[in-house]
Amino acid sequence: MTAQELATTLQGKLIVSCQAPPGDPMRETSTLVRLALSAVAGGGAAIRANDPEVVAAIAAVVDLPVIGLWKDGDVGVFITPTVRHALAVAGAGAAVVAADATDRPRPDGSTFAELVEAVHAAGALVMADVSTLAEGVTAAELGADFVSTTLSGYVPGTPKQTGPDLDLVAALSAAIDVPVVAEGRINTPEEAAEALARGAHSVVVGTAITAPTALTARFVAGITRP
Numbered sequence: 001m002t003a004q005e006l007a008t009t010l011q012g013k014l015i016v017s018c019q020a021p022p023g024d025p026m027r028e029t030s031t032l033v034r035l036a037l038s039a040v041a042g043g044g045a046a047i048r049a050n051d052p053e054v055v056a057a058i059a060a061v062v063d064l065p066v067i068g069l070w071k072d073g074d075v076g077v078f079i080t081p082t083v084r085h086a087l088a089v090a091g092a093g094a095a096v097v098a099a100d101a102t103d104r105p106r107p108d109g110s111t112f113a114e115l116v117e118a119v120h121a122a123g124a125l126v127m128a129d130v131s132t133l134a135e136g137v138t139a140a141e142l143g144a145d146f147v148s149t150t151l152s153g154y155v156p157g158t159p160k161q162t163g164p165d166l167d168l169v170a171a172l173s174a175a176i177d178v179p180v181v182a183e184g185r186i187n188t189p190e191e192a193a194e195a196l197a198r199g200a201h202s203v204v205v206g207t208a209i210t211a212p213t214a215l216t217a218r219f220v221a222g223i224t225r226p
């Protein structure tokens, strides 16, 4: 699928992130496949998933594009940090490889440009996960097919917010021609619609749909008196 074809497919649509953190009871491949099937049944347009094994299992049974990544570790650049990780995700059947495109050093000393080149050569597209406007502009210049606000709030120096970074969505949408994906802390359908209204091409929602542990904790906190 070309970048243009996929952009047309995803325009104004919901991408459901089916992930579970380390140690979570939901972190099991067949469980994550069930989450993806639920996302399909509910009308999702694409699935975002972590780990080549999970990507392959979802791609085998879900007739939607899979945006794959491979989280390795939890400090610095850990979302698809190297070309090796990216090619494993592409090889698992992801239509799009999502990777950290922040301006931090990658653990193998490679560049985001090298990752883009390798993924394109493997026949897949690239989603750049960024935390700032400048990173998104650079990622687009380096050939990313989509730019996502995934990492705003998770990189030192970026604003910590309880909701999505809609200002970044708007700024990126005005600055680049590459489709901008709103991702991170979209908690309600209204916030998803607002992100589209602020210029997002499509939206990714994870926790609010697919994370019962975090959602339970949110309710528990809500009824617990200080």
Ligand SMILES: CC(=O)N[C@H](C=O)[C@@H](O)[C@H](O)[C@H](O)COP(=O)(O)O
Residues within 6 Å of the ligand: 017, 019, 069, 150, 151, 154, 183, 184, 185, 186, 204, 205, 206, 207, 208
């Ligand atoms: C920062 C980071 O590691 N984000 C990850 C990226 O794949 C996922 O853990 C998020 O769940 C995903 O971005 C969707 O966001 P939210 O779950 O807030 O809707």
